Amino acid sequence: MDYTGFDINFGLENKVAVITGGLSGIGQAIAELYIKKGAKVAIFDVKPTAAEEAKATFGEAAIGFTVDVTSKVQVETAIKETLAVYNKIDLLVNSAGVALLDDAENLSEEYWDKTFAINVKGSFLVAQAIGNEFIKSGGGKIINMASQAAVVALDNHVAYCASKGAIVSMTKVLAYEWAQFNVNVNCISPTVILTELGKKAWAGQVGEDMKKQIPAGRFGYPEEVAACALFLASDASNLMTGENMVIDGGYTIK
Secondary structure (H helix, E strand, C coil): CCCCCCCCCCCCCCCEEEEECCCCHHHHHHHHHHHHCCCEEEEEECCCCHHHHHHHHHHHHEEEEECCCCCHHHHHHHHHHHHHHHCCCCEEEECCCCCCCECCCCCCHHHHHHHHHHHHHHHHHHHHHHHHHHHHHCCEEEEEECCHHHCCCCCCEHHHHHHHHHHHHHHHHHHHHHHHHCEEEEEEEECCECCHHHHHHCCCHHHHHHHHCCCCCCCECHHHHHHHHHHHHCHHHCCCCCCEEEECCCHHHC
């Protein structure tokens, strides 16, 4: 193999990344790290003030678009506007998602439908649209956000677990179909991550009980997920596709 131009320093210079859900939590941490590594970033976020927040948060290295990822029209419009600014897209991180929880016997149809609309349909619509751009341009990388919930059962998480299992399956199919076009597709499955929402959801005794079930004895940090997303975006992962990178402190090995 010719390694000319192969970056062993995990650099993203001259790369353009689209990050959904990039104004909070894991998505924001990934955007921050990608920018530090030299990338330009387009944030697709449901927030009405996405453009202003992206500029305030990331400066001139990012642009922001208000996008409902369940809307094919909004997704395609934002992609066209991204291309108008940056002329290309090299990377996609599908980080937008929701966790609407209840026990299986009581979970509402609304919660089920919204979970699948955002987590699965939304991720697919963005991956499909940008995947088509990658096929035309000669390649790219897609990183989908799954969860430990994709591979083990979690109480009150029936819709969430099912949706994240779908993400893993979707990742494998896209990787299989698009490998011929030099498109790498992988996903990341974290344990509980201490975002603002994660801190609130797992505060107190429920969090202490959960940590006892994790061999590493702790929850994760957004920056740790971002580091994995950097590996998957970099040249270091060029031979890796269709994989689910589990970063859970050992929770799922038991």
